[in-house]
Amino acid sequence: MPTTLTRTAAAAEAVELTKVYGSGETRVVALDRVSVTFRPGEFTAIMGPSGSGKSTLMHCLAGLDTATSGSARIGDTELVGLNDRALTRLRRDRLGFVFQAFNLLPTLTAAENITLPMDIAGRKVDQEWLDRVVATVGLAGRLHHRPAQLSGGQQQRVACARALAGRPAIVFADEPTGNLDSRAGAEILAFLQNSVRELGQTVVMVTHDPVAASYADRVVFLADGRIVDELSLPTPDTVLDRMRRFDGAGRTS
Numbered sequence: 001m002p003t004t005l006t007r008t009a010a011a012a013e014a015v016e017l018t019k020v021y022g023s024g025e026t027r028v029v030a031l032d033r034v035s036v037t038f039r040p041g042e043f044t045a046i047m048g049p050s051g052s053g054k055s056t057l058m059h060c061l062a063g064l065d066t067a068t069s070g071s072a073r074i075g076d077t078e079l080v081g082l083n084d085r086a087l088t089r090l091r092r093d094r095l096g097f098v099f100q101a102f103n104l105l106p107t108l109t110a111a112e113n114i115t116l117p118m119d120i121a122g123r124k125v126d127q128e129w130l131d132r133v134v135a136t137v138g139l140a141g142r143l144h145h146r147p148a149q150l151s152g153g154q155q156q157r158v159a160c161a162r163a164l165a166g167r168p169a170i171v172f173a174d175e176p177t178g179n180l181d182s183r184a185g186a187e188i189l190a191f192l193q194n195s196v197r198e199l200g201q202t203v204v205m206v207t208h209d210p211v212a213a214s215y216a217d218r219v220v221f222l223a224d225g226r227i228v229d230e231l232s233l234p235t236p237d238t239v240l241d242r243m244r245r246f247d248g249a250g251r252t253s
């Protein structure tokens, strides 16, 4: 990992980030000059109605999609203008991902799935860190099982451990509990929270679930491609309350 003596305060940052899909009749402004900062060691939830730009924001910040204008940074690295190869390397070396689908390789054990991205990258595994991640995730007894031998919740824990194994600058989680029952979902959310509180990681999670969002330190609300509000120390009730107000008032501009 490079030494970053002049590290900025942000783990990730968007400044006036704009994403336009299509042109003419089919033109859609998915992100409309979005500016937001994700600080290191913070767990942020991104919420908003369907089509409000949540996935687009995450994808542009994670180098999975390219913005039309503005700036998207991971630490000190500007993503806008990077070529595909550089983006692939950035994702591989500095980011962790947890998706709704667990995306594990069925022929590999849990342990092999967890270290696969590092093995592919030829990076040495920091065993002490990995042991902490596995202990935090609560997978110690399941490391030699294959995905088919694990419950959905356990598979998602493997995916979380895989996302954290390389000690990324930031973990992006896209509806990580979408395929889980509420108990397994609560375990994953508690784990993501612990990875921030105990391991000092940085997590940004897209969710539509107020209970899931309440595990975060902060909720950012999107509507029509713009950030319309923020909430610190959310509870399910305060999140629901905000969501109802947006439903009633529409865009606040």
Ligand code: ADP
Residues within 6 Å of the ligand: 021, 022, 028, 029, 030, 048, 049, 050, 051, 052, 053, 054, 055, 056, 057
């Ligand atoms: P959310 O994640 O909040 O549901 P999205 O970021 O997926 O919202 O989408 C924001 C807007 O951009 C929507 O109007 C959506 O239809 C549009 N959009 C998303 N991806 C594409 C695409 N690949 N091509 C065209 N329009 C898109």
